[in-house]
Amino acid sequence: MSRKKKDKAPARNQYGREWFDRDYDAKTVYRRLWDYARRYKGIILAGMLLGMLTGGAWTPIFMMVKPLAEQLIPAAPAPIEQVAEPAAPASAQVADPITERGRKETRQLTSSLDKYNALLGRFGISLTDEEGNAKAPILALVLLLFSGAVALKMVTQYLNQYFLTKAGMKVVLDLRTTMFAHLQEQSLAFHGRSDVGKLMSRATGDPAIVQTIISSTMSDLCRAPFEVLSAVLFVCVYAVNNGMLSLFLITVFGYPLCMVPVVLIGRAIRRWTARMLEQSAGTGSNFHENLTCIRVVKAYNTEASEIEKYHGVTLRQYKMGMRAVRLSILVGPMTELVAMVLAGGFVALCAIQGKSFVDVIPLLPPFIILYKPMKQIGRIQIALENGRAALQRIFSLLDVHEELVEKPGALPLAAFKDSIVFDHVDFRYNGSEEPIIRDANFTIRRGQMYAVVGSTGSGKSTLANLLARFYDVTSGHVYLDGHDIRDYKIADLRTIIGAVTQDSILFNDTIAANIAYGSPGATREQIVEAAKLANAHTFIMEHQEGYDRKVGEKGFVLSGGERQRVAIARAILRNPPILILDEATSALDTVTEQQVQEAINTLMRNRTIFAIAHRLSTIRKADCILVLDHGVIKERGTHEELYALGGLYRRLCDIQGEQQEA
DSSP states (O other): OHHHHHHHHHHHHHTSOOTTOOOOOHHHHHHHHHHHHGGGHHHHHHHHHHHHHHHHTHHHHHHHHHHHHHHHSOOOOOOOOOSSSOOOOGGGOOOOHHHHHHHHHHHHHHHHHHHHHHHHHTTTOOSBOTTSOBOTTHHHHHHHHHHHHHHHHHHHHHHHHHHHHHHHHHHHHHHHHHHHHHHHHBOHHHHHHSOHHHHHIIIIIHHHHHHHIIIIIHHHHHHHHHHHHHHHHHHHHHHHHTTOHHHHHHHHHHGGGGGHHHHHHHHHHHHHHHHHHHHHHHHHHHHHHHHHTHHHHHHTTOHHHHHHHHHHHHHHHHHHHHHHHHHHHHHHHHHHHHHHHHHHHHHHHHHHHTOOHHHHGGGHHHHHHHHHHHHHHHHHHHHHHHHHHHHHHHHHHHTOOOBOOOOTTOBOOOOOOSEEEEEEEEEOOTTOSSOSEEEEEEEEETTOEEEEEESTTSSHHHHHHHHTTSSOOSEEEEEETTEEGGGBOHHHHHHTEEEEOSSOOOOSSBHHHHHTTTOTTOOHHHHHHHHHHTTOHHHHHTSTTGGGOBOOGGGTTSOHHHHHHHHHHHHHHHOOSEEEEEOSSTTSOHHHHHHHHHHHHHHHTTSEEEEEOSSGGGGTTOSEEEEEETTEEEEEEOHHHHHHHTSHHHHHHHHHHHHHHO
């Protein structure tokens, strides 16, 4: 048992809250949700008003039940008069209950006819003749009015749901777009600390819960209370007018008891819903990670263990979800139990008071109608708690700000003219005590090629990331043409800097689209010319689809050398004056390396190059080579100078020479 608990603990920690998660109260999250919804307040208001009309439409329907019953149910016949019996004195006469009931029903029918006759008289319609007697088509007219009220309710209910569903989908669209844009703006430091699968779940799945709040929950919220209010008011007015005071008290004080289960269970539902959403993000993370690393899974024959791992993750999600489900479905039966007890009390009181069927039948539709909106009101609380859990996760993401800040009035940058200067640059990652780069000082003139070498983890790629301003320096400055790169507009800076990395990432699109990525105005002729310069045109045209061939996820259908040449063609088309090269040939075979190197040589012409070198043979012609060791530039100079120095660079060259001979 202890072993199982020990095995499960890491999974719970792994798929718990993210480092940026925080808690918000209900007022805060729903006020912020309204900030997104208010731009659609017109259709939301229309939907809410239609929902209110839908709930209020029951009132005329309830009012027509008794006249309809009076038309359909014949009154009790009057007793046969006895002629021989002498009339009793007035003081000794006792009213016949059957006769009195008939007279009462007649008076009620006359009263109802008078009310509707006065109302319809405004439109030139009369329910009685000149002598005040009811016309024959009264039943048909009452049925027609009843059907019209029902039809009106159906139309308003349809429009209510349509408008609010439309508003909900628009809000979700805006939320997803805002979250995606927010993620695009965050620095690489943020993405380095965050799980891609969890971010995907949070940005795509959680907003769907928000749509439910606006479309379904808000629809219930503006309709169900009015349905309840319409039914309760009718019952109260009818009870008071017909001497049913006890029924009035049950209605006023009894029905609020139906909300007690909702209040008691709501908080627990929100807590377990939040945990289920966190676990769901973990499931998405596991799924994404598996498909991203599917080559490794296949190579090591670990499909069975991956399936078992995924099953365990989804099983935990299922268990957390079922806890929330058990609580939510408990609300309905408990609410129904309270309602049944109240209904039973009502029936008993009616029997005790000896009410006739015609007296009682108008109260049956309100009690029947109350069942559904009371359950909906219970679900509203559950949905609001679920929505709060989802909105907390959404706003936690939107409230994390690790994006690079662009200065107000940042300088435009149209071209690179003179030099790049690293001036006493230090850098450390957030949360790290040890700096990755220490006191880096060097100057790259326009048209020069600088290369940086060193062992793994020495800080080579970090220097390139600081030049492209993927990160900001901890101390010191990186100058471009005399200005700190933090003074320039970020978009302009990225426009003049291009990069070709060892792992060339392609999008699941056509080859032409991948080459033109970042150059939206490129023509097909320019794309083809860039491919030719990158030695890519030949292999592209060997396939029947040519430049319209889909490359698959991350360029899966292309070989490593083909992906590199497509990436180089992309850089050639972009034509940046500054180029960062993260050795693009280190993982290729000899023949492919030669083809890619020729493409790189074409790309390097008339550009300023900052190269991260793995194979030292590719940087022999560099104007200056920087040798990094644990973030410190230990040596600098040309290949010949450094080799003659006999230091760290000489040892790296000798090691690679020995490996190549082996």
